[in-house]
Amino acid sequence: MPSLGRLHLITDTRPGRHPLAVLRAALGVAGSDLVVQVRVTDEATDREAYDLAGRVLALCAPYRATCLVNDRLHVALAIGAAGGHVGAHDLPVDAARRVLGPQAVLGATAREPVTARSAVAAGASYLGVGPCHHTSTKDGLPDPIGPTGVRAVVAAVDVPVIAIGGVTVARVPALRAAGAYGVAVVGELSAAADPARVTAELLRGLS
Template sequence: MTRPTFDLSVYLVIGPGDCAGRRMSDVVARALAGGATLVQLRDKEASDHDMLALGEALIPLCRAARVPLIVNDRLDVALALGADGLHLGQDDDEAAAARARLGEDRILGVSAANAAELARVPLYAVDYIGVGPVFATSSKPDAGEAIGLEGVAAMRRLTDKPLVGIGGISTDRATAVIEAGANGVAVVSAIGGAEDPAQAARRLRDAVKDASTGQV
């Protein structure tokens, strides 16, 4: 089986604590209506049982919008949920082993911030690389030092895998991240914390589209 197609343009990373006191499903529904192209469920503190329940609330929303749902870190949850894929950090389960269990019909992404981290990624097994943090961020306390736009450009020179920039990215910064070589932007608070998640997603989508068109 072939892996599903996916669009990294507006990649929403979300958990219950990222929604400014609102229900996560409501925020995700509004983000999808505004043009979010990929959704990742991430909650490092939740139990597998709770992650499964959270994912079950998002699956029908993502299916209706024809947008893949990715689970962060929890391979067993991703499989039990029937999610469209998995995202692993450098400290999570090894990507090759994850691919073996996921099979060929699910998306697998891995985080890498620099050449040394990229060298540890089995590129044959993964579909995209999450690059960052591009800018300083409070959404992920263990994210590490910001790599800047220069770091994104350096990673672009090292691989032809699709790249999604993450970390401190706002609508105003999205254009520069794409111009530096990313295929899309991953955001948490830029959508989850926005007063109008649909409008925030729409503005990000338009910024990425405009920047991508300018590269052609």
């Protein structure tokens, strides 16, 4: 299983966003320290997800950055990604682990200690924990848990906790102080005028 980078970039495929351009900029700064989670909208076809994930993997390969596919584990297998990430409405973690195999990176979503421990027991390699703050990048999310919620999950598990949801450069220090191993970002990079500069700032906050 590859070592897990602290900065996770989740692809933003909303209209007007340019996920591959943002990825190129981030890879140029973060290199192998970057984990890329390929996430597409529910409306995207499997073929569209496959095409995007394949292009992401090709960009990651020279840098030895980790490429994961969110939700659509068959796409992760089809492109040869390092693994995948499942949310609350996707396959159960134990089923996802059976699909991906014992060596793959498998992330799972959690927001409190009980579900976090269950996900780790079922085979999660790391946890995406949040939303930490309000965010507009995904609809229907529960109330933010803040650094206090992150700290509670960190105390309950022995796998890396990746804070997600409304993560900005300014909020990284508090999340790290709460015990987060790393952070996952969407809008902070996809909406940045200079994603390379923001990547460098995020990495400094995580170091």
